[in-house]
Amino acid sequence: MRYLVLGAGALGGYFGSMLIRGGADVTFLVRPARATQLRRDGLIVKTQDGDELRTQVKVVQRGQLDGSYDVVLLCCKAYDLDPAMDAIAPAMSSGSAIVPLLNGVRHIDVLKEKFGPERVLGGLTIINAALMADGSIQQSQLRINLTAIGELDGRLSSRCTAIKTALEAGGIPVQISESILVLMWEKFFGFTCNAAIASLTRSRAGAIAQAAEGASFVSAVIDECTRVVTALGHPPLPAFNSAAQISGLFSQASSTYGPSMLIDMEDGRPTEGEHTIGDLVERAAQASVSAPLLTAARCNLQTYEINRGGSK
Numbered sequence: 001m002r003y004l005v006l007g008a009g010a011l012g013g014y015f016g017s018m019l020i021r022g023g024a025d026v027t028f029l030v031r032p033a034r035a036t037q038l039r040r041d042g043l044i045v046k047t048q049d050g051d052e053l054r055t056q057v058k059v060v061q062r063g064q065l066d067g068s069y070d071v072v073l074l075c076c077k078a079y080d081l082d083p084a085m086d087a088i089a090p091a092m093s094s095g096s097a098i099v100p101l102l103n104g105v106r107h108i109d110v111l112k113e114k115f116g117p118e119r120v121l122g123g124l125t126i127i128n129a130a131l132m133a134d135g136s137i138q139q140s141q142l143r144i145n146l147t148a149i150g151e152l153d154g155r156l157s158s159r160c161t162a163i164k165t166a167l168e169a170g171g172i173p174v175q176i177s178e179s180i181l182v183l184m185w186e187k188f189f190g191f192t193c194n195a196a197i198a199s200l201t202r203s204r205a206g207a208i209a210q211a212a213e214g215a216s217f218v219s220a221v222i223d224e225c226t227r228v229v230t231a232l233g234h235p236p237l238p239a240f241n242s243a244a245q246i247s248g249l250f251s252q253a254s255s256t257y258g259p260s261m262l263i264d265m266e267d268g269r270p271t272e273g274e275h276t277i278g279d280l281v282e283r284a285a286q287a288s289v290s291a292p293l294l295t296a297a298r299c300n301l302q303t304y305e306i307n308r309g310g311s312k
């Protein structure tokens with residue numbers, strides 16, 4: 001199978017590198033600066049086990065695609081989704097499958113509309129990696145490594161099995177889920193809680209744990225998000241115990257944990273606020289469910305974008 005990875009950032013670089021390690025045929029579709037860097041330095045991935053992989057990779061830029069690909073791993077941030085879809089369009093044949101690994105859920109409808117539902121799989125991952133200033137990809141020590149893919153209609157398919165086999169050959173364990181959208185909503189719930197807590201306080205977990213009102217604020221955000229997703233028909237699954245895990249994350253005084261939304265703000269980058277918290281606020285409004293804390297978090301992210309000038 002031919003794999004095209006859109007974006008050689010944290011997620012694309014990590015997944016692409018592991019696919020290559022497992023023997024897959026992988027090409028990266030990247031923008032000019034990243035293409036230059038990859039051709040010069042190779043793709044460098046530092047894993048949480050202390051391994052450093054340096055791989056010479058095949059790189060193409062928009063407009064240079066050499067035909068269609070069987071699988072497109074979509075690994076851009078949500079605010080880059082529209083140009084990313086335009087860039088991968090020439091790679092799509094009737095048999096191509098897109099595996100999006102973005103946080104949130106809104107992109108699934110956008111991709112189905114653009115490419116047709118039969119070409120879109122569901123997907124999620126928790127690997128916690130970051131693209132460093134020198135172009136290398138560093139996986140953090142947060143050892144919650146979980147990746148799941150699945151057909152949106154829940155059927156078991158040979159293409160999901162083939163993708164799982166290819167990723168596992170490179171060392172990424174993959175679950176094939178018959179209810180991938182349920183899992184995506186579970187992750188969306190956790191992501192939104194973490195992002196709202198950390199972005200409203202502009203703080204890492206340790207400072208929130210030390211604040212006198214920290215625990216009650218964390219609990220209020222979790223309660224509101226639980227109420228909203230439940231009203232929308234996607235209640236948190238008891239088996240995941242997400243609420244307790246989120247409380248635990250923000251209860252350790254020495255923790256340096258911060259979700260990607262906070263780290264993007266600390267670094268002055270754009271955020272995925274509208275795609276995630278904004279999306280949940282809009283869905284809550286459509287269902288007439290009140291969401292004051294999420295609305296405050298959304299407003300906070302919107303003013304952050306205004307203050308940073310709105311450029312990338």
Ligand SMILES: NC(=O)C1=CN([C@@H]2O[C@H](COP(=O)(O)OP(=O)(O)OC[C@H]3O[C@@H](n4cnc5c(N)ncnc54)[C@H](OP(=O)(O)O)[C@@H]3O)[C@@H](O)[C@H]2O)C=CC1
Nearest residue numbers: 007009010011030031075076080083084102103128129131
């Ligand atoms: N990092 C993580 O551990 C996890 C991330 N996620 C989600 O995965 C998604 C990707 O995150 P992450 O990998 O961290 O983000 P990064 O910013 O590290 O990487 C995104 C990459 O996409 C590239 N890109 C964007 N648009 C295009 C385009 N049109 N053509 C080519 N390349 C493009 C960017 O290129 P350029 O360098 O040119 O800007 C960038 O390198 C997000 O939705 C995130 O929330 C989910 C789970 C875990």
Ligand SMILES: CC(C)(CO)C(=O)C(=O)O
Nearest residue numbers: 126128191194259260261
């Ligand atoms: C690690 C996790 C699940 C929650 O923080 C995440 O996806 C993120 O921060 O982007």
